[in-house]
Amino acid sequence: MTTHPVTQAAMSSFASASDPRLAQVMTLLVKHLHAFVTESKLTKEEWMKGLEFLTQSAAITDSERNEFSLLSDILGISSIVDVVSQPVGGTSSSVLGPFHSHDSRLQPNGIDLTGDQAGDRTWLHGCVLDQQGQAIENAEIDFWQNADNGLYPAQDSAQDPHNLRCKIKCEADGSFNLLTIRPHPYTVPTDGPVGALLAASQRSIWRPAHYHLIVSAPGYIGLVTELFPQNSEYIDNDTVFGVREGLIVPFVKSSNTEIAQRYGLDHPFYEVRFDFKLVKQA
Known part of the structure; x- marks a missing residue:
């Protein structure tokens, strides 16, 4: 043509x-x-509707919620960018999502993020390694997730804005750990233009349960990724196409007395172990 x-x-x-x-x-x-x-x-009418959609997306976007990021996610653009830009040899990347905040507080390694809120206590730990499996010094973890009601702080005014999110400096051996709660499946925001698009398309609005993490270290390519509980609902029908096989992890029931005493836990908790591999910058 x-x-x-x-x-x-x-x-x-x-x-x-x-x-x-x-x-x-x-x-x-x-x-x-x-x-x-x-x-x-x-048609001209359809193009004007498209421009109106973008205008509405801009109006609802703020420092805590990005409707354009959500649009990128539900169109599969975020995921295909992950696929084509993924450096060989590192942990798989996944979508950033619309609720990442840059102002998460730096907390001590081993922080208890749970307070007195509801949720199944989960000890998340692991190491940040290079492609040869050697520890990376000065690595940082940026972590966030939803609460037991399935909502992020930006969606729920009853939550502290910093609930269940933090930044952690890893130890010299690359290790990190924190106490949090088990995440839950949730629906993407449906009160904006992207939600209206999903409804008109008769598409699922659900995401499987997951943790969000950004893993970084000087001299290495940063990693934006997620961890998904094994057997989570919607694991095979993620509306933003973010699930990767290597990011599905078992949540193991644990009675580790040292960890239970450290956090004052009086009943078994979940344990998740995951090591992240970063690729050196060219």
Whole structure:
């Protein structure tokens, strides 16, 4: 099919960009967006609805909730970016999600995040390693999850804004650990334009239970990922396509007396062990 002169002109308009990568990306974006418009025979009314959708998404986005991030997730874009940009040899990445906050507090390694809230106590621990399995010094874990009611602090004004999230500096041997609760499946936000799109498409709005983590260390490629409890509901039907086989972990019932005494636990708890592997920057 012959490229329309408008498409050719729009693609060529980015040829003089100061950054060659910017020129490449924008040229391809124009090419494929124009192809979408042409193939779908998009009407003016439909395009205006699309612009209205984006405007509504911007209106609902703030420092605690990003509707554009959610849109990227439910379209599978976040996941396919993970796939094509994943460095070989490291732990699989997964979606960031719309509820990450950059201002999580730095807490001591071994922090108890649970307080007096409801939820099955879970001891999460492991190490940050390189591709050869050697410990990485100065690694950091950025951790967040939902509460026992399935909600994140941004969705639930009754929660402390810093509930069940923190940053941790790992030990010299790469080890980290914290006490938290078992996460729960939850629905993605449905009170905005993305929720309306899911409803109109008759799509599932559920995500399987998971922990969110960002793992970083100087000289290594940062990792954005998730850990999913084995046998969680919706593990095979994640509305944001974030599940990876290597990120599904067993939650093992434990009676480890040392850990129970450390956190004042008087009944068995769950234990999750996971080691993260980072890839060195080129």
